[in-house]
Amino acid sequence: MVSIIVAFKKQTDAANIRNLLTRFGYNVVGVCTSGAAVLQVIDQMIDSDGMIICGCRLTDMDYYELLRYLPEYYQMVVMGSQAALDQMEYVDVLKIALPMKTQVFINNIEILESTMMRRRKKRREMPRNRSGEEKILIDQAKSILMVAKKYTEEEAHRYLQKTSMSNGTSIVETAQMVLDLFG
Numbered sequence: 001m002v003s004i005i006v007a008f009k010k011q012t013d014a015a016n017i018r019n020l021l022t023r024f025g026y027n028v029v030g031v032c033t034s035g036a037a038v039l040q041v042i043d044q045m046i047d048s049d050g051m052i053i054c055g056c057r058l059t060d061m062d063y064y065e066l067l068r069y070l071p072e073y074y075q076m077v078v079m080g081s082q083a084a085l086d087q088m089e090y091v092d093v094l095k096i097a098l099p100m101k102t103q104v105f106i107n108n109i110e111i112l113e114s115t116m117m118r119r120r121k122k123r124r125e126m127p128r129n130r131s132g133e134e135k136i137l138i139d140q141a142k143s144i145l146m147v148a149k150k151y152t153e154e155e156a157h158r159y160l161q162k163t164s165m166s167n168g169t170s171i172v173e174t175a176q177m178v179l180d181l182f183g
Contacts, residue, residue, distance in 0.1 A: 002113045003045060005030040007038045007054040007066075008079075017053060017079075024106050026113075035061040039069055049073045049120055051112065056080040056088070067091060073120070075112055134172045141175035144182045 004026055008014040014031045021028050029050075030041035035058050042050065052070065056063050056078060063078045070076065076093040078085070085095045094112055096105060130138070138160065145156035164174035 001027050002116050003027050003029045003050045004109075005032065005038055005041050005050060005052050007032040007035070007052060007058055009033060009055055009058055013055065020102065020105070021053075021109070026109065032058075034059045035066040035069070038066060042071065042074070049116055051075050051077065051109075051116070053077040053079065053109075056084045063093070064089070064091065067093065073116075073123075075116055077109070077112065130172070137172060137179070138175045140183075141178040144178060148182050 004021060006014045006017045006021070006028055007030075008017065011031075011033055014033065018028045018031050029045065030038070032038045032041065038052060038054075038058075050071075050073075052066070052074060054063055054066065054076065058066065063076065067076055077096060078088065078093050079096045079098055079100070082097040085097055088095065094108060096108060138157075141160060142151075142153055142156035145151045145159055146153060149156075149159075151159060160171050160174050160178070164171045167174065169177075
């Protein structure tokens with residue numbers, strides 16, 4: 001599930017959108033009135049993806065300024081009057097005109113969320129390019145395991161993978177732990 005931050009100039013507007021989203025089962029992690037507050041919430045989040053639902057203008061910046069500060073995997077939904085949305089320069093955001101129909105709003109959020117989830121899945125499936133130092137570290141750890149535990153290279157690699165998955169660490173961190181223990 002994608003984490004959502006709601007940001008509007010008026011706290012009551014933000015609270016109303018939050019209530020609507022939570023009623024439909026969405027994970028709203030923050031309600032803000034300023035762009036600075038949005039960025040603070042993002043800094044505290046562990047997840048790499050998120051969605052910002054905001055008005056055209058916040059107390060300290062407009063949507064475009066905030067968009068420039070967002071991390072790469074965040075998407076923005078801008079809500080405002082049709083006239084305000086028509087004046088927006090083309091940017092890669094979803095625009096929703098007010099007043100809106102609840103079901104149309106929820107359908108748009110659902111489509112954006114499913115698109116984000118597909119992109120996240122593709123990113124995770126892509127093979128990660130390791131630096132030369134990381135490859136050397138992994139090879140050294142495998143060599144140590146081959147000597148200390150009499151593993152084949154495949155078994156040593158599988159051991160590193162399995163241990164990293166069960167510990168919730170990267171394979172590079174696990175290789176470093178093996179070097180610290182056996183090296």
